[in-house]
Amino acid sequence: MKRCGSALLVMLLLASSPIVATAAPSAVSTIESHKHLGVASCSNSVCHGASQPFRDSNVQQNEFAIWQEFDPHAKAWQSLQSDASKSIARNLGIGDPTAAKVCLDCHADSIAADKRGDRFQVSDGVGCESCHGGSELWLNAHADRSVSHDENVKNGLYPTDQPVARARLCLSCHMGTSDRMITHRIMGAGHPRLSFELDTFTWLHPHYKIGEAWTKRKGEWNGVRDWAVGQGVAAENLLDLVVDEKAGWKGIFPELVLFDCHACHRLMSGRKWGPRQGTGLGPGVVRLNDANLVMFRHVLAPVDKAAAARLLEQTRALHKATTQSRDATFAAARRLRATIEELLPTVAAFNYGPDSLDAILASIEADAKRGEYRDYASAEQVAMAAQSVVVAFENDGKVDGDKATMLRSRLDALYATIKDENSWSVQNFNNALAALRAAAP
Ligand code: HEC
Ligand code: HEC
Ligand code: HEC
Ligand code: HEC
Structure with a gap:
């Protein structure tokens, strides 16, 4: 249905703009096409x-x-x-x-x-x-009920209702893409660290209501699917930036903004290093910020277990490649990028019902037991994932009354453990996560 609209849009843009002739247009070029x-x-x-x-x-x-x-x-x-x-x-x-x-x-x-x-x-x-995209061609038409949403999208209305497209749009500013790059120099000058999760951020300051009128026109809304898709698109974006010669790799250092901030910014007296299965790296190595890759593995837990194992193996291969050479890094990043691209349509079409929520939480908690969330960026993503899952339990009617209140208070307690990125304890975080899981239906 809506596929058709965006496929046409792609053709339209390919015909009118020679710059994007080689690849699908980015969110930014679509937004700026009118x-x-x-x-x-x-x-x-x-x-x-x-x-x-x-x-x-x-x-x-x-x-x-x-x-x-x-x-x-x-x-x-x-x-x-x-x-x-x-x-x-x-x-x-x-x-x-x-x-x-x-x-x-x-x-x-x-x-x-x-x-x-x-x-x-x-x-x-x-x-x-x-x-919502340049309105030159759709401003008059979009208030007319006889004009379809697909028609408006063809005329430049951006499909913010579609999770993949929305994720690409938000990330262009909330993570930075090759169109709108944020650099470690900008961070070093004092810019706040960026972090983003599609479902959480979509609902922080909404000017829209998703009810019957919305679903009738635009289809089902599913917050966990938004979370899942958001992780995949963010992981793709990271890998695109890793292999982008323009975005990164200036001088003798790569672009540091792509790496885990706290891998470098921690106290020398910290002594907090420990092994992580998701990297396979030893101590003293600067690692890519792999939080979205870790989370995408949990996304796959209910969707495709074999693919989750493949993702882990290819993520470890990427981490290893970063300690070998730039060519090896590019090759491993491209391989992993292709895997995620292949999986994304399945992830976007999957029905995240109550069973899958439990599979996601179980996968997240198993990683906690292995010490996987030593890196702050991952712990932060876990908290936002937990929020997405808790809201889904509530919406599915799986919790109510005292159980719902208890689950909410454990979610708050989980967030409280990571309030301060400079003085948080992974042990406290893991304990709060286990308590949250214990209160889940
Ligand atoms: C940061 C991005 C963003 C900005 C800025 C933004 N919107 Fe939205 N808007 C969204 C998203 C996301 C949705 C929900 C998904 C959807 O319905 O497409 C939405 C939904 C809507 C809807 C409901 C659509 C429907 O079909 O029910 C309207 C109307 C709307 N926005 C109008 C506006 C207007 C007017 C402004 C400026 C005052 C604005 N938006 C600014 C992202 C944005
Ligand atoms: C054109 C760039 C741009 C796009 C696109 C964009 N944002 Fe933002 N967003 C920003 C900036 C800049 C801020 C910070 C504004 C400020 O405080 O000065 C922000 C702030 C926010 C905040 C507030 C965060 C907080 O700490 O309270 C939320 C939530 C948010 N954006 C969600 C979204 C979502 C969801 C989308 C996609 C639908 C989106 N944004 C798309 C630039 C963007
Ligand atoms: C890649 C996109 C991007 C670029 C480039 C960027 N910003 Fe931001 N900026 C953001 C986003 C997104 C936020 C909100 C972060 C959040 O709350 O999650 C933000 C937040 C901020 C804040 C904190 C705002 C507040 O309300 O606390 C300041 C100040 C700021 N930016 C200044 C700048 C300046 C100055 C520049 C140019 C040197 C710049 N930004 C370039 C995306 C960007
Ligand atoms: C490879 C190690 C490394 C990584 C990864 C890294 N940084 Fe840095 N950062 C540095 C170094 C080195 C400096 C320069 C310190 C100086 O000027 O003395 C610095 C400086 C800074 C400063 C300025 C500190 C000051 O004293 O003025 C900020 C803020 C900062 N980084 C934030 C970040 C953020 C946010 C991230 C993640 C997106 C990040 N850094 C990732 C090594 C790193």
Whole structure:
């Protein structure tokens, strides 16, 4: 169904743009393929600027008000005026951060000047069209119920409802892609560390409601599937950056942002090293940030056990290759990338029912027992995965009353153990995880 829409979109873009002739267009090039008319084109009170939700509409129509008041994306450009941003920019020597392309790429809708409509304002930050795509061709049509969603997608509306496409879009800013790169130099200048999980982040500041009206038009919504797909797409993105000559590997060091931050940034008196089956590496080795690879293995637990074993073996081969040579690393990364690409459609089509939730939790806990979450980035991803699973238990009606309250409090306790990335204990984390599993249905 929706496949058809995006396949057509691919053909359309291939025909009109020679730059993307070799590969499927990236999320960013799709978002930027048509003129952006600006947030003011969406915010009229009879469009998306209502103060209260509309009753007889497919959508709430108060999206603008919610975005403006609650969504940090609305203030993303303003953040570039903060003292923190000025300090980052000073350290990097890039002048005014509100005028620096490298910052605007993620903190605003930084589409080229000739693709900005009259009402476009860069100070609107990460606005509607940063996610929903340039509205030049669909703005008038999309409010007309006789025009199908697929038709609008063909005209440049970005399919934010589709987990793979949504993950690619969010990650372009929340992890960095070759279109919008974040570097260790930017981190070193003071930028906060980025971490992302599709399901959790989709529901932090929503301006949308997924109910009957939504599923009727767009199909089933499944948060665990979003989590699963998000892990696969993030793992693919990491591997794309690893083999991207432009993104990484400058001078004698590779791009450090792709590696586990805490592999380097830890106290010398720490003595916290221990073996991890997921890397197979010995002590004193800088390792790639493999949190999404670890999680994708848990995704596969209910989907395809043999594939999970293959993923583990190829992940270990990649870690080993990083200690050998750049060529070996590229080859191992490409092999692993191909495996994930092959598995992603199955993962995206899988029905994550109650049995699969238990398989996921069991797989996660088995890794805890092996000491797999010594690296903070993995522990953080485990907490977000647990949240996804707990919400699914609630939505499936598997827990209610006291059981639900207990499960929630154990989830909170798990998060509490990783509140501070500088002083957390993997032992406390593992104990909290075991307690959470014990309270699960
Ligand atoms: C690859 C995309 C990307 C780039 C490039 C980028 N940022 Fe960010 N920035 C983010 C994201 C995403 C967040 C939010 C992180 C979170 O909360 O998870 C953020 C957060 C921040 C924050 C903290 C905001 C707050 O409310 O606490 C500041 C300050 C900041 N960025 C400044 C900058 C500056 C200055 C530049 C240019 C040198 C820059 N950023 C470049 C994506 C990016
Ligand atoms: C950070 C990305 C992002 C930004 C910015 C954003 N949206 Fe959304 N929007 C989404 C996602 C994700 C969904 C939920 C999935 C879907 O329905 O496509 C959504 C859903 C919607 C829906 C409901 C669609 C439906 O079929 O039920 C409307 C309407 C909407 N957004 C309008 C807006 C408007 C207006 C703005 C600007 C004021 C805006 N959005 C800004 C990501 C974004
Ligand atoms: C154009 C870049 C861009 C895109 C695309 C984008 N984001 Fe963001 N997002 C940001 C920036 C920048 C911030 C930080 C804003 C600030 O505080 O200055 C942010 C902040 C957030 C936050 C707040 C985090 C917190 O700590 O509270 C959430 C949640 C979020 N984004 C979710 C998403 C989701 C889900 C998507 C995909 C549907 C998405 N974003 C797409 C740039 C982007
Ligand atoms: C290979 C080791 C390595 C990795 C991996 C690494 N860093 Fe660094 N980081 C360094 C070094 C070396 C410096 C420079 C310290 C100095 O200037 O004295 C540094 C500096 C920094 C600084 C500035 C510290 C200061 O004292 O001003 C920050 C912040 C930072 N890194 C964050 C990160 C984040 C976030 C990540 C993960 C995305 C990361 N680093 C990954 C080695 C690493």
